[in-house]
Amino acid sequence: MRISDYWRLMDDEFGAGYSRVLSSTLVLAGAGGRTADQALAAGMSPRHVWLAICDVQDVPPERRLGRDVKPLRD
Template identity: 35%
Template structure:
């Protein structure tokens, strides 16, 4: 996953700016107590950061690789 895909996933899963807010305000033990935005700035892999967000927010397993799902098929996700 590229960092741009991380942000696109976040925007899709948490629309209307909620994802960007979450990336700043959610501190995760899986990321060493960092927020997703901090973890990315520190050089953590975007997929690892996304996985931590998915786990913390209890997103369905199908969201783990959301960046590999076409925009047409995303409409069918829970």
């Protein structure tokens, strides 16, 4: 997972503003007791951080891959 995918998932699930707050303030046991921002800066994979956030925030399994985006019709 790329960092851009991480932010897309965060924004889709929590909204653009709140996702930034969560990432910078929520301490994650699954990320070594660091915030998501700290874990990412330390080199932890965005996928691992995203799943740690999902666990803490009780994101249901069916939404952990993001929203279904319907293809555009020609």
